[in-house]
Amino acid sequence: MVNKFNQTVKPTRLIMKEIKDKTEDKILDAAHEVFLRKGMDGARMQEIADEAGINKALLHYYFRSKEKLFEAIFATVLKKAFPNILKFLASDLTLEQKVDLFIESYIDLLQKNPYLPMFILKEINRNPESLADIIRSKVEDPEQLFETIGNELRKNDIFEVDPRHLLVNIIALSVFPFAARPLVQQVMFGNDKKAYQQFLSERKQVVKQFIHRSISKP
Amino acid sequence: MVNKFNQTVKPTRLIMKEIKDKTEDKILDAAHEVFLRKGMDGARMQEIADEAGINKALLHYYFRSKEKLFEAIFATVLKKAFPNILKFLASDLTLEQKVDLFIESYIDLLQKNPYLPMFILKEINRNPESLADIIRSKVEDPEQLFETIGNELRKNDIFEVDPRHLLVNIIALSVFPFAARPLVQQVMFGNDKKAYQQFLSERKQVVKQFIHRSISKP
DNA sequence: GTCTATATGGCGATAGAC
DNA sequence: GTCTATCGCCATATAGAC
Numbered sequence: 001m002v003n004k005f006n007q008t009v010k011p012t013r014l015i016m017k018e019i020k021d022k023t024e025d026k027i028l029d030a031a032h033e034v035f036l037r038k039g040m041d042g043a044r045m046q047e048i049a050d051e052a053g054i055n056k057a058l059l060h061y062y063f064r065s066k067e068k069l070f071e072a073i074f075a076t077v078l079k080k081a082f083p084n085i086l087k088f089l090a091s092d093l094t095l096e097q098k099v100d101l102f103i104e105s106y107i108d109l110l111q112k113n114p115y116l117p118m119f120i121l122k123e124i125n126r127n128p129e130s131l132a133d134i135i136r137s138k139v140e141d142p143e144q145l146f147e148t149i150g151n152e153l154r155k156n157d158i159f160e161v162d163p164r165h166l167l168v169n170i171i172a173l174s175v176f177p178f179a180a181r182p183l184v185q186q187v188m189f190g191n192d193k194k195a196y197q198q199f200l201s202e203r204k205q206v207v208k209q210f211i212h213r214s215i216s217k218p
Numbered sequence: 219m220v221n222k223f224n225q226t227v228k229p230t231r232l233i234m235k236e237i238k239d240k241t242e243d244k245i246l247d248a249a250h251e252v253f254l255r256k257g258m259d260g261a262r263m264q265e266i267a268d269e270a271g272i273n274k275a276l277l278h279y280y281f282r283s284k285e286k287l288f289e290a291i292f293a294t295v296l297k298k299a300f301p302n303i304l305k306f307l308a309s310d311l312t313l314e315q316k317v318d319l320f321i322e323s324y325i326d327l328l329q330k331n332p333y334l335p336m337f338i339l340k341e342i343n344r345n346p347e348s349l350a351d352i353i354r355s356k357v358e359d360p361e362q363l364f365e366t367i368g369n370e371l372r373k374n375d376i377f378e379v380d381p382r383h384l385l386v387n388i389i390a391l392s393v394f395p396f397a398a399r400p401l402v403q404q405v406m407f408g409n410d411k412k413a414y415q416q417f418l419s420e421r422k423q424v425v426k427q428f429i430h431r432s433i434s435k436p
Numbered sequence: 437g438t439c440t441a442t443a444t445g446g447c448g449a450t451a452g453a454c
Numbered sequence: 455g456t457c458t459a460t461c462g463c464c465a466t467a468t469a470g471a472c
Contacts, residue, residue: 023455042256056447059448065448065449066448066449121397124400131401141464164417165417168402172391172394176389176394179397182346187360187383188360199382200381211247212432213377213431213432214427214429215221264465264466272438273439275440278467279438280437
């Protein structure tokens with residue numbers, strides 16, 4: 001689109017929309033950053049505004065309240081944090097490969113989002129109802145899921161394992177070193193960041209091996 | 219001590235002291251209760267006062283600030299949460315027995331204090347410096363601890379295992395189902411409290427078996 | 437030591453100019 | 455849409471009577 005001075009212009013609505021999106025995105029990015037580190041209770045609207053390079057009033061203009069802004073962040077984060085397990089099960093890989101793939105991609109995710117575990121743990125304990133959405137949208141039928149995992153397990157010559165305990169084990173082993181970072185880093189490695197990172201990078205291999213040894217028959 | 223009417227009485231100072239202790243203990247109990255559920259950020263001095271059956275002003279009379287009161291609670295809780303691992307190693311039990319004993323007593327502790335994991339995780343992430351004390355007083359020399367565990371492991375004909383990873387694994391498997399209670403209970407058991415409790419009571423056995431299979435050679 | 441009343445500050449939220 | 459200024463509340467903390 002070109003005006004009478006031959007300058008390219010865009011329809012006003014589009015310009016508005018782009019500006020809006022830009023600001024809204026800046027807010028969402030900033031809120032994501034702050035909420036993930038501090039959680040709902042610890043975060044301050046002022047800090048989010050600073051991080052986004054705007055002021056508090058604008059936050060309320062785009063999202064009516066802190067609670068609403070938080071919910072927007074929580075919903076997207078929660079989706080990311082619940083990998084679709086059925087997707088892993090559907091492929092025609094061996095059980096061992098499926099488990100490896102799941103562990104590897106999950107720890108990958110956590111290394112890119114180290115604050116994710118505590119963010120979710122804090123919120124689901126603060127407000128357990130916040131889980132209801134995800135249950136409906138993502139894990140539609142848990143009963144069915146564990147049934148499927150159970151069937152997959154029985155196809156293999158391994159120890160009898162409760163699917164729920166197995167899943168909890170895999171997630172626990174993956175998540176804990178991130179959630180307990182200060183503990184692991186300070187107490188186990190004398191606050192040596194490098195040593196802690198090294199520990200994390202060994203983790204994928206360790207968890208995979210650990211899980212397989214725990215279910216494989218001699 | 220007897221007065222002129224032959225009634226037993228106590229010196230005023232002692233009476234004062236007892237009253238003081240009673241109130242102080244009531245405060246500590248109440249603070250323990252509230253802080254463990256809500257954490258430093260989520261707790262309210264009013265709620266602690268109500269729980270103790272006194273008013274807010276008294277809290278500040280006994281402990282100067284919320285922060286100081288919290289520190290008092292955190293210190294005692296942290297001590298409880300760090301079992302003396304060397305104690306378990308010192309006995310002349312087999313490795314398997316030592317591991318079993320540790321897991322069993324630790325999960326026992328968590329069942330009696332289900333809020334303990336999240337309380338500690340939240341606080342060490344909010345204020346990592348809070349760990350410094352415990353490091354000095356309890357886990358004096360981590361290097362030494364893992365050296366000792368490593369030696370113990372090498373005495374047995376098992377897979378080569380990094381003591382740090384093994385310890386993290388044991389704690390992760392024990393702690394996670396408590397820290398992630400809403401997740402496990404709602405998502406895995408359709409919010410069936412009984413089923414979740416049943417799951418927890420199976421946990422000791424599961425974790426023990428899991429650990430042993432993962433380190434035992436065929 | 438314990439209470440009521442109040443000061444003080446911070447934070448979420450809104451009003452209103454531009 | 456964005457800003458400055460301000461309201462109103464709530465939580466920690468203190469003053470002061472008893």
